[in-house]
Amino acid sequence: MSNEDYLKDISEIKNLMNKSSRFISLSGLSGILAGIYALIGGAVAYWLVNNHSYGTLLLDGWVFRTCLLILSLVAILSIITGILLTTKKAKKNGEKIWDISSKRLIINFLIPLVTGGIYLLIILSQQKYGQAGALMLIFYGLALVNASKYSLGYIRYLGYTEIVLGLFAAFLPGYGFWFWVVGFGVMHIIYGIYMHFYYDKKKP
Amino acid sequence: MSLINNINKAFDHRIRLGIMSILMVNEYADFNMLKELLEVTDGNLASHTKALEKVDYIIIEKQFIGRKPNTRYSASKSGRLAFKKHIEALEQIIKKSE
Numbered sequence: 001m002s003n004e005d006y007l008k009d010i011s012e013i014k015n016l017m018n019k020s021s022r023f024i025s026l027s028g029l030s031g032i033l034a035g036i037y038a039l040i041g042g043a044v045a046y047w048l049v050n051n052h053s054y055g056t057l058l059l060d061g062w063v064f065r066t067c068l069l070i071l072s073l074v075a076i077l078s079i080i081t082g083i084l085l086t087t088k089k090a091k092k093n094g095e096k097i098w099d100i101s102s103k104r105l106i107i108n109f110l111i112p113l114v115t116g117g118i119y120l121l122i123i124l125s126q127q128k129y130g131q132a133g134a135l136m137l138i139f140y141g142l143a144l145v146n147a148s149k150y151s152l153g154y155i156r157y158l159g160y161t162e163i164v165l166g167l168f169a170a171f172l173p174g175y176g177f178w179f180w181v182v183g184f185g186v187m188h189i190i191y192g193i194y195m196h197f198y199y200d201k202k203k204p
Numbered sequence: 205m206s207l208i209n210n211i212n213k214a215f216d217h218r219i220r221l222g223i224m225s226i227l228m229v230n231e232y233a234d235f236n237m238l239k240e241l242l243e244v245t246d247g248n249l250a251s252h253t254k255a256l257e258k259v260d261y262i263i264i265e266k267q268f269i270g271r272k273p274n275t276r277y278s279a280s281k282s283g284r285l286a287f288k289k290h291i292e293a294l295e296q297i298i299k300k301s302e
Contacts, residue, residue, distance in 0.1 A: 003297065003298060003301050006294050006298055009218075009294060010291075010294055012222065012225070013221065013222075013225040016222050016225040016241060016242075017226070017228065017229045019241060020229060020237070020241050021229040021230055096240070099237075100233075100237055
């Protein structure tokens with residue numbers, strides 16, 4: 001065998017190791033769009049609270065319920081966009097959308113996220129909504145860090161960012177909303193743009 | 205030519221090298237997963253897994269999921285060691301020639 005053959009062997013090994021253990025077709029564009037949805041949702045909620053609720057949020061008022069609805073809409077739209085764009089990218093990469101690597105990614109992403117979601121519902125039902133923004137950021141961050149082992153390693157840094165923002169939000173409860181906007185809106189857009197240009201554009 | 209001696213004959217084939225690469229980073233893999241990743245035919249894959257089993261580099265476990273038979277492959281301790289040595293040998297050869 002010549003040296004070129006050995007080099008080809010090594011790149012083949014690397015390629016198979018990545019392909020068999022990581023799901024790499026996450027779309028950067030869907031991150032950008034999720035960030036935009038969050039910013040729009042945040043802006044609408046901000047406008048509602050300031051114009052119809054005297055700047056404070058009453059737990060049983062319609063404004064609060066509308067805010068929860070906006071939050072769910074942002075989450076659902078982000079998930080749908082993510083699934084659609086990721087499927088498209090997986091097809092282009094010749095990667096299966098539903099195989100062992102994507103299943104493993106989703107399970108590991110959902111464990112911290114579902115835990116956080118249930119915890120959040122419990123906290124809200126006990127009328128302690130001051131930490132809601134912080135909890136969303138922290139558990140979402142933990143979910144990302146956990147999932148990063150099974151996908152693009154880069155997601156880990158978005159996770160770290162969300163956790164730090166969440167801890168700050170917990171420390172400064174009055175600014176929870178703004179940390180939420182930065183974490184779910186601005187950070188998704190920044191990391192999404194980076195991912196889009198770094199991974200989507202570059203041929204692997 | 206001691207460097208070439210470290211190159212493991214068992215891994216001297218694209219598919220056997222591929223099987224080991226996948227099993228190094230996964231706890232186990234089943235037949236279909238290997239088949240899809242390596243893009244080979246059933247018979248071809250079976251003969252290569254058998255070759256690796258013969259030298260005790262991989263462990264084959266046959267079981268049933270419901271009623272469907274399922275074959276699971278995992279790398280053995282000696283297989284992992286041999287693969288690492290093989291990679292080191294490859295690296296050495298490439299380094300020497302630069």
